[in-house]
Amino acid sequence: MAATSTSLASQLYIGLRRPCPKLDSFNSPSFSAFDPNLRLSLSPPKPSRAVVAMAGSGKNGTKDSISKLVADLNSAKLEPDVDVVVAPPFLYIDQVKNSLTDRIEISAQNSWVGKGGAFTGEIRYYFFYVPSVLHAVFDAIPIAEQVKDIGCKWVVLGHSERRHIIGENDEFIGKKAAYALNQGLGVIACIGELLEEREAGRTFDVCFQQLKAYADAVPSWDNIVIAYEPVWAIGTGKVATPQQAQEVHVALRDWLKKNVSEEVASKTRIIYGGSVNGGNSAELAKQEDIDGFLVGGASLKGPEFATIVNSVTSKKVAA
Numbered sequence: 001m002a003a004t005s006t007s008l009a010s011q012l013y014i015g016l017r018r019p020c021p022k023l024d025s026f027n028s029p030s031f032s033a034f035d036p037n038l039r040l041s042l043s044p045p046k047p048s049r050a051v052v053a054m055a056g057s058g059k060n061g062t063k064d065s066i067s068k069l070v071a072d073l074n075s076a077k078l079e080p081d082v083d084v085v086v087a088p089p090f091l092y093i094d095q096v097k098n099s100l101t102d103r104i105e106i107s108a109q110n111s112w113v114g115k116g117g118a119f120t121g122e123i124r125y126y127f128f129y130v131p132s133v134l135h136a137v138f139d140a141i142p143i144a145e146q147v148k149d150i151g152c153k154w155v156v157l158g159h160s161e162r163r164h165i166i167g168e169n170d171e172f173i174g175k176k177a178a179y180a181l182n183q184g185l186g187v188i189a190c191i192g193e194l195l196e197e198r199e200a201g202r203t204f205d206v207c208f209q210q211l212k213a214y215a216d217a218v219p220s221w222d223n224i225v226i227a228y229e230p231v232w233a234i235g236t237g238k239v240a241t242p243q244q245a246q247e248v249h250v251a252l253r254d255w256l257k258k259n260v261s262e263e264v265a266s267k268t269r270i271i272y273g274g275s276v277n278g279g280n281s282a283e284l285a286k287q288e289d290i291d292g293f294l295v296g297g298a299s300l301k302g303p304e305f306a307t308i309v310n311s312v313t314s315k316k317v318a319a
């Protein structure tokens, strides 16, 4: 299992604006009754903005390195049609909140499934049982109310490291997503297959199962961004090809269409994560169903992260 090497410096996400043909054509000053885009107006609206997020494992980052990264981000010229989110390690969220431009939103890297209890000395110290490994795991988890209180608008859930190192299962992650949404947080809902699952031809089965667990639990998809992160690509330098990523993204959208609704399938942003960098992001972003990125290692370098953000508006290849 590859470890993520990032931090804000722990994690930054980026999202891109997905064209919304119907609304865009009406909002455009050049709109006219003969606008050719009108032929699309019978389709459900597409997601309005892409998302690019910067994220990291939490192991990276010091006050000084984060100050530098924040300064780089504050001075970066970022495409307006891209939602940009950073997910610093918990201990640095306040520093980032107090120094980062409002243009960029802040995410936590995790949140708890409920209100939690009293565990003095921890961010939140919780005990839970992991059936798959038949032992108890202790972990420090912030509760969603505190995540919101400290100024985060988002939380990352279901990251592969939480699934495969901490042992969180699909159902548990789905419940966490539901609780976070109910507290008013947006959820960056990660899914993705292991290398052995891909090699066994189980990529779609695994991703659909993880997606179903979210679908079974959440009250609405309005504030969810799906992050497809093949585990074999995280922190390895082995990025999925644009075709590999697109193949999964379009399958996820199709699953949403069949199992949730056509509108949710069309509006939900699906971002890709796993060894994204300034050199490969533009080609990935050209794919019709890639609406942004979840960036780990490359998010540690502010200028490169800005390049990734701005690549999300690369012209899409026709489906």
Ligand SMILES: O=C[C@H](O)COP(=O)(O)O
Binding pocket: 004, 005, 006, 011, 055, 056, 057, 229, 233, 234, 235, 236, 237, 273, 274, 275, 276, 294, 295, 296, 297, 298
């Ligand atoms: O948390 C970040 C993502 O898992 C991707 O990490 P990476 O860009 O270093 O592969």
